[in-house]
Amino acid sequence: MKNVVVLTGAGISAESGINTFRDANGLWEGHDIMEVASPIGWNNNQELVLDFYNKRRSQLHTVAPNKGHLALVELEKTHKVTVITQNVDDLHERAGSSNVVHLHGELLKVRSQFDENLVLDWKTDLNLGDLCEHNSQLRPHIVWFGEEVPMLDRAIQITEKADILIIIGTSMQVYPAASLVQFVPVNTPIYFIDPKPAISPKENLTILAEKATVGVPQVVQELVG
The missing domain is CATH 3.40.50.1220 (TPP-binding domain)
Known part of the structure; x- marks a missing residue:
């Protein structure tokens, strides 16, 4: 075999x-890629990043x-x-x-900021205040630029x-x-x-x-x- x-x-x-989310200008749904797919973007505006991936996760449930x-x-x-x-x-x-x-990475998983090896299945929206067992904010389990x-x-x-x-x-x-x-x-x-x-x-x-x-x-x- x-x-x-x-x-x-x-x-x-x-x-x-x-949706590949990237248009002719290189923007992802109107966002600079570094705003929604980099550690710097995450540190600057976690709510924006979470919303971006929540929309992607939601769309994923509608396709086959x-x-x-x-x-x-x-x-x-x-x-x-x-x-x-x-x-x-x-x-x-x-x-x-x-x-x-x-x-x-995987859109239907999230991971702890405290311990990157602590990965959880996650099929719904991820919001500010969703914490891991170490009381640390969970983030999308996505490999961002620079990682x-x-x-x-x-x-x-x-x-x-x-x-x-x-x-x-x-x-x-x-x-x-x-x-x-x-x-x-x-x-x-x-x-x-x-x-x-x-x-x-x-x-x-x-x-x-x-x-x-x-x-x-x-x-x-x-x-x-």
Whole structure:
């Protein structure tokens, strides 16, 4: 059974109706990204940051996995599949993927400011005054700009053992996630699925200029045989 490593980005979630929140000016719902996705922004205005993620969490409850997510579950019948995602939603899990690594955190979890390893499931609004057992304010379990990516080492270890790599809905321009491709064994077959693929062709690379809902089922059908 071959190891298939799947790297997913915003493109696969966008097809389920999840707002990527970033417009042409680089703003997130009218906010500078550093206002709502950085430790500095959190320290400056916790109420604003909590409201921003409460809206995202609320929207997440209104959407469902799409054909791209579901096709990856189908692939588990014949291959060992690990999904490494830059997305903070739970659509891969809801679709049925059994092995998902979240590089940038999870929207349906929160963590203690006092102890970053104290992580709780959280499906409703998070408000000022919601405290952990150490009487410290809870914050979104999201990796913000300027923070370390705690799951990166695990993601590297997984990628190093890939027999096949599938990249879906991501430009692979955001680091450190983009660096994972460098750890794939030489000559590993790579499938790149994106409507506007910004990647240079090479011998072991198959490019599908398709949305995830179209391209992922095609690749899975090919691999399942």
